Amino acid sequence: MQKNGTTFVDNDATAESRKQDHIELAFKSQVPKRSLDERFYYEPVLAAHPSEGLPEQTFLGKSFRTPLWVSSMTGGTAYANTINHNLARVARDFGFGMGLGSCRSLLTSDEYLPDFNVRAILGDAQPLYANLGIAQLEQLLENGQLDLIHRMLGNLSADGLIIHINPMQEWLQPEGDRFLKSPLDTIEQLLEAMPGISFIVKEVGQGMGYESLKALLKLPIAAVDFAANGGTNFAKLELLRSTDAKREVYEKLVHLGHSAEEMVLMTNQLVKELGADRACNEIIISGGVSDFLDGYYLTQKSDLPAVYGQASALLRHARGKYEDLYQYVEAQVEGLQLANSFLTVK
Numbered sequence: 001m002q003k004n005g006t007t008f009v010d011n012d013a014t015a016e017s018r019k020q021d022h023i024e025l026a027f028k029s030q031v032p033k034r035s036l037d038e039r040f041y042y043e044p045v046l047a048a049h050p051s052e053g054l055p056e057q058t059f060l061g062k063s064f065r066t067p068l069w070v071s072s073m074t075g076g077t078a079y080a081n082t083i084n085h086n087l088a089r090v091a092r093d094f095g096f097g098m099g100l101g102s103c104r105s106l107l108t109s110d111e112y113l114p115d116f117n118v119r120a121i122l123g124d125a126q127p128l129y130a131n132l133g134i135a136q137l138e139q140l141l142e143n144g145q146l147d148l149i150h151r152m153l154g155n156l157s158a159d160g161l162i163i164h165i166n167p168m169q170e171w172l173q174p175e176g177d178r179f180l181k182s183p184l185d186t187i188e189q190l191l192e193a194m195p196g197i198s199f200i201v202k203e204v205g206q207g208m209g210y211e212s213l214k215a216l217l218k219l220p221i222a223a224v225d226f227a228a229n230g231g232t233n234f235a236k237l238e239l240l241r242s243t244d245a246k247r248e249v250y251e252k253l254v255h256l257g258h259s260a261e262e263m264v265l266m267t268n269q270l271v272k273e274l275g276a277d278r279a280c281n282e283i284i285i286s287g288g289v290s291d292f293l294d295g296y297y298l299t300q301k302s303d304l305p306a307v308y309g310q311a312s313a314l315l316r317h318a319r320g321k322y323e324d325l326y327q328y329v330e331a332q333v334e335g336l337q338l339a340n341s342f343l344t345v346k
Contacts, residue, residue, distance in 0.1 A: 039293075039345060040293075040297070040339075040343040040344065040346060041343070041344045041346060042342060043343070043344060044342055050341050053337070054066060054067070054333065054340065055340070057307075058305075059097065059282060059305060059307055060097060060223065061127070061159075061198075062125060062126060062127050062159075063095070064307060065095025065096070066336070067096070067295065067307040067336070068091075068094070068307060068329070069099065069286070069309040069310075070087050070099055070309070070311075070314060071099060071202075071309035072102070072131045072162055072225075073311040073315050080101070080115040080116070082319060082320075083315065084100065084101075084115060084118050085118060086318040087118075087314060087318050087325075088118035088122040088128075089121055089122075089322060090318075090322070090326055090329050091122055091126055092122050092123050093326065094329050094333060096126065096307065097127040097128070098118070098122060098128050099131055099202075099309075100118075100128070100131050101116075101131060102133060102164070103130045103131050103132060103156070104132060104136055106155065106156070107132075107140075110155070113155060113156075116130075117156055119158075127160075128156065128158050129158055129160050129161060129200055130160075130161050130162065131161070132149070132163065132164070133166060134164065134179065134186055134187075135170060135177035135179060138180060138181060138186045141186065141190065141193065146193055153197070159198055160200065160222060161198070161199055161200070162225065163200070163201045164202050165183045165201065165203055165204070168235040168256075169235050169237075172235050172239055172250060174241060176238070184215050184216075187199070187201060187221075191220065191221070200222050200223045200224070200225055200284070201216055201223075201224055201225070202225030202284070203227040203257075204227055204233075204234040204235075205229065205236075205257075206227075206228070206233060206235060206254075206257030207226055207229050207258035207260070208226070208258065208263065210266050210269075210270070213263065213270055214270050214273075214274070216280060217267070217271075217274060217279070218277055218278065218280075219279055219280060220279040220280070221280050222280070223280065223283055223284055224284070225283075225286055225309060226284065226286050227309075228258055228260040228286065229255075229256075229257030229258060230288020230289075231286065231288045231289070231312060233257075235253055239253075239254065259288060260285050260287045260289060260294075260298055263285075264301050265301075267283060267304060268301075268302065271303045281304060281305065282304060282306065283302060283304050283306045284306070284309045285298045285299060285302065285308045285309065286308065286309030286311065287309075289309065289310055290313060291313075292332045292335035292336050292339065293339065295308035295332075295336070296340075296343065296345075297345055301345055314329075
């Protein structure tokens, strides 16, 4: 076929084998109607295949090329160095932020600093946040030892501090601490005592209800990280470490909490309710976010600027070769590009 002197040449060298595959696999490729994902409109005629990267967004004061966040996790001392270094490298390569696992051990010793000190790998363009539990922060405030936090943040060249709130986990943990004050009181004291420090507040796998979200959104913190129920649940983790008697009594507690989708809807309602009284302007949507479709759906549903966080999904690929982790994140980025082109949220 010719048009204006140009000859069309079909270079489809695999056509015959591909068509044979289609014949053999046709009956295995039917999708039951009941399994359709009802969250999206699929619009196949409105865009070309994506040829460029994802739209950049500013989050935590820095530019994100991918709307992803390494939700804080504990790798254990045997794996912490490999995990943190791999995660920092992939966050740099794809342009997203990173929260470290609990940095409690760094408050009084530099023994494990090399496992957490990843700024040189991550680079300055992406945010890096250290992480401490609310129980330790309550104690540091009580003892007048906030200088230890400043020292730790300096050693890590961190942009700020994640505060993890975990009353259920501490209650169920055999070695757990007991809060003498409400976490809200402790956070308000920290904000007053440490001006200029950027704080993120998160749960550890059960999420937060309406009034807790409301209280946090009224504070001048950098972001709220949902850590909703649906992902790794540290209350359940502690029960698995506990006695048979405690597991029998407390097992139902692990089913309490809120999903990431419910928390997005609550946050959207609070944005309307609080108006000018809202001081926190960004959220990290985490907890049961298993893939790019979950992340795309939830960030698109949010009325606040948002990225989505993953912990266990990244952890599975971060303990070994970097190439495995890179390929996993690369597939997510390509999936997000496809979603941006052809999916809209209902």
